[in-house]
Amino acid sequence: MISNQEPIQKNNQELSHIVTDNSAAIGVFDSGVGGLSIAKCIAQQLPHENIIYIADSLHAPYGEKSVDFIIERVNTISKLLISQGVKAIVIACNTATVNAIEQLRAQVTVPIIGVEPAVKPAAKQSISKKVAILATQATSENRRFKDLIDLHHNGAQVLIQPCPGLVEFIEQGKQHSPACHELLREYIRPLIKQGIDTLVLGCTHYPFVQHQISAIAGSQVNIIETAAPVTQQLTKILAEKSLNSFSKRQGKHQFFSSLMTSEQEDVFNILWQKPLTLKQL
Numbered sequence: 001m002i003s004n005q006e007p008i009q010k011n012n013q014e015l016s017h018i019v020t021d022n023s024a025a026i027g028v029f030d031s032g033v034g035g036l037s038i039a040k041c042i043a044q045q046l047p048h049e050n051i052i053y054i055a056d057s058l059h060a061p062y063g064e065k066s067v068d069f070i071i072e073r074v075n076t077i078s079k080l081l082i083s084q085g086v087k088a089i090v091i092a093c094n095t096a097t098v099n100a101i102e103q104l105r106a107q108v109t110v111p112i113i114g115v116e117p118a119v120k121p122a123a124k125q126s127i128s129k130k131v132a133i134l135a136t137q138a139t140s141e142n143r144r145f146k147d148l149i150d151l152h153h154n155g156a157q158v159l160i161q162p163c164p165g166l167v168e169f170i171e172q173g174k175q176h177s178p179a180c181h182e183l184l185r186e187y188i189r190p191l192i193k194q195g196i197d198t199l200v201l202g203c204t205h206y207p208f209v210q211h212q213i214s215a216i217a218g219s220q221v222n223i224i225e226t227a228a229p230v231t232q233q234l235t236k237i238l239a240e241k242s243l244n245s246f247s248k249r250q251g252k253h254q255f256f257s258s259l260m261t262s263e264q265e266d267v268f269n270i271l272w273q274k275p276l277t278l279k280q281l
Contacts, residue, residue: 025050027081027089032060032171034205035092041227048245051253058258061167062095063136074100087243098142111237117202118224123154126198132159132191135202170205173267188216201225256281
């Protein structure tokens, strides 16, 4: 397990190593702070599980990076988590999931849980049969993402709205700024005019501006995010592999970033809503 005092250090554990230790941590990572929305849900629903969270904020946002670069970062961070003996990895990033999860699963034996926009439930719930997805630029252009929409649209019209710049506001702790609110209006107002009644948050950063999104979209628009279904899938996989924690104690949560600054630690504390110590990756 990673020390509370030291940064993560690699060891020589093989990627094919099969974890049988129920007390092993769950690894969760994102391009930055957005995946905390997933980690928070895991911590709430699985309070006895240990969590190692990694923010690759030095390279955020992934949504504006090349596919090759995203794959390289996903593999590097996953191998680092596996070297720490995690029993499962949650890729708490839509962009990383659609671009890199398949090739990662082909390389490792540790269970990998990804995050994908909730197209299927959105299409089922929509009365107007007009659904929109807020996504990063890279996700919006991804073939796998488009195939997911084609597979699950259920006759609904699905509008994809790239949101360049939004992740950066959240990473900087400026999600409540007038400039961020204006950017959200720019992205959401045209969707409302087209008659959507369901809006999918296609990036794990976006739940941190869900209140602002709701205020702009109005009460007639149902907003769907993915933290709960991801946590349910993780819970199911841990149970299937008999990897649930037997501990009755509160799980330990450790936080690391590739861009460790006091400013980012402040953002982590605000988003996590509990005091924490951020350490250098």
